[in-house]
Amino acid sequence: MNSAANALQQTDDSAETGAQQIRDAIRDAIVERRLSPGTKLSESDVGNLFNVSRTLARAALQALSYEGLVSVEKNRGAFVAYPSPDEARQIFAARRLIEPGILREAAARITPSEIQHLKQLLLEESRLISERGQTARRAEIKASGDFHLTLASISGNTIMQRFMDELVARSSLVIALYGQSTISSCGHSEHGDIVGAIERKDLDHACHLMVHHIAHIEADLDLRERKGQGLKEAFDL
Amino acid sequence: MNSAANALQQTDDSAETGAQQIRDAIRDAIVERRLSPGTKLSESDVGNLFNVSRTLARAALQALSYEGLVSVEKNRGAFVAYPSPDEARQIFAARRLIEPGILREAAARITPSEIQHLKQLLLEESRLISERGQTARRAEIKASGDFHLTLASISGNTIMQRFMDELVARSSLVIALYGQSTISSCGHSEHGDIVGAIERKDLDHACHLMVHHIAHIEADLDLRERKGQGLKEAFDL
DNA sequence: ACGCAAAATATCGTATACAATTTAGCCGTA
DNA sequence: TACGGCTAAATTGTATACGATATTTTGCGT
Structure with a gap:
């Protein structure tokens, strides 16, 4: 587990609404600076952290990319945004x-x-x-x-x-x-x-x-x- | 096939970038009013129209919902937005x-x-x-x-x-x-x-x-x- | 004939499986 | 030793499969 793991371990349980829950958790982590810009957020890691499949992890990361908080690079992965x-x-x-x-x-x-x-x-x-x-x-x-x-x-x-x-x-x-x-x-x-x-x-x-x-x-x-x-x-x- | 079919049939080929292509095609259809507000956009139908799986169709619809152009209702489906x-x-x-x-x-x-x-x-x-x-x-x-x-x-x-x-x-x-x-x-x-x-x-x-x-x-x-x-x-x- | 209940259908929510692409490591050769 | 290409591991892209939920239909009883 990489450095992203420690920053996120807190709301791993409760899959109430699905992907939204994960999205919000990651967003909070980013806004509160527990996740540094540039940190890699691999779909598998996120999924494992929250005990969901890659499908939901992917959806959450996708959502965050629309908000400009993570940047997804084709065939490379998602990263916490590193604004120029x-x-x-x-x-x-x-x-x-x-x-x-x-x-x-x-x-x-x-x-x-x-x-x-x-x-x-x-x-x-x-x-x-x-x-x-x-x-x-x-x-x-x-x-x-x-x-x-x-x-x-x-x-x-x-x-x-x-x-x-x-x-x-x-x-x-x-x-x-x-x-x-x-x-x-x-x-x-x-x-x-x-x-x-x-x-x-x-x-x-x-x-x-x-x-x-x-x-x-x-x-x-x-x-x-x-x-x-x-x-x-x-x-x- | 419902009424949405006719409105979308034009860019069904070329799966270049995947979901983005579909999202843009549907968005154009909405903006140019080939799709009326309230029209149902079921994941299967969209997928079939563009010859992709529901996964991609879903991703495209999800993206459009972030833009406020379609509203997805849990367990009911996606519809072209009907702004109040x-x-x-x-x-x-x-x-x-x-x-x-x-x-x-x-x-x-x-x-x-x-x-x-x-x-x-x-x-x-x-x-x-x-x-x-x-x-x-x-x-x-x-x-x-x-x-x-x-x-x-x-x-x-x-x-x-x-x-x-x-x-x-x-x-x-x-x-x-x-x-x-x-x-x-x-x-x-x-x-x-x-x-x-x-x-x-x-x-x-x-x-x-x-x-x-x-x-x-x-x-x-x-x-x-x-x-x-x-x-x-x-x-x- | 009408209304209500229960099954059937359609559609979404999520997980898993496979294909494609990138990245990293390894070995052979100059 | 340095370089280049090749193979293998890891990661994402896409499809399919299964379970859950809402909607529609059907059939029965009144």
Whole structure:
């Protein structure tokens, strides 16, 4: 068993809905960075880990490839996606393009109880930041994304919600690859500022904050071409 | 063989890339409205039509479900998607949210040769409008969407391009279901206006035109809940 | 003649089996 | 020793087989 095994061993039982279960488990593992970019996910290994046939494993991997989280190469296998710097830029460009619009929609229809929910998310987030340990780090990564996803869900547009699901998940991969500061959620306070602006119904300011927030995350990346990955250039410098 | 058979018989040979080929063939059939919303696509039938096993047929249908073009119901089968009025609204809300941003990106990096390409698309489009016959109608539907997709491709963001692929395809379904005027591309001249604004580097005006263009398409829809679908209510009036 | 229950049919869900392709190791030769 | 081709192992691509679930039909009783 390769390194992927350790990262996945936790939800091997329960085949409730079939392939979806497996897909979700692997996606969580990728988003929480228990699986590193480039890791090979062979159909047999995945199937064995979850005690299902290759058929279901294949279906799950296929699904993840549609979300851009794994790349399947014909006759070679599936790998946890290894986004190039250019892909990374496109992901964040897409978020800058989309999220202000989502924010406007969400702010227009947000209810008091939903505002409360958002604030609770912020609390949970800061609690995790103060905590130490790897599981807290992972939970923090997920919580940071959940803020953006919750906003999308409040917007009421399930299509945009799905797009955001994909973008947030892929962002996690990009940060894992190119992030510099130990914690990507340095901009936690920015989440709070955005909620504040929403509460005051200051949409323009909220959008402004959102765009800058995304820019800050992107600014923390070192997007220089890394030919690493086993290329000869790794030995030149 | 059911009604789906006739609509698909054209690319049954050549199994080049496997499931992708089938997926694309079915998608084209849906987008060009040779397959009506609600049509049943059983795995066996699809497999037989393309002379492949159910495995590949299933993979293709699964892929289409991720794009929202077919809905698979557990233990019942796959059907060409039948978007509800609410889904339809969400699709167009998403387009209004996304396309102005894409347009800005595209206009910023567009080259003279790409402008030429766009103009050629417009010419082709008006040629098809003047022509008569069902094949011309189908080509016209596709050409109308191609305008928006070309803009997305010019924007250089492959992720947004994929989102637009999905939205345009699903729009075709919505128009097939709820469109009123015989031809949905009544707004062909609006495409030309947008290109004109891009050429003059008047981004704000171009975005303005784009938003209204999308609104016009949506305005041509009758999004009242239709319980029809073969229900007894069809005979009451 | 109508309605309900049970069998028959059709279709999907999953597993297993075989074919094709790639990758890695091995050996012979220059 | 270095190189090239060949064989064998591993992995994916596709097909078939079997079991589960939903739908339709049939037949019986009222």
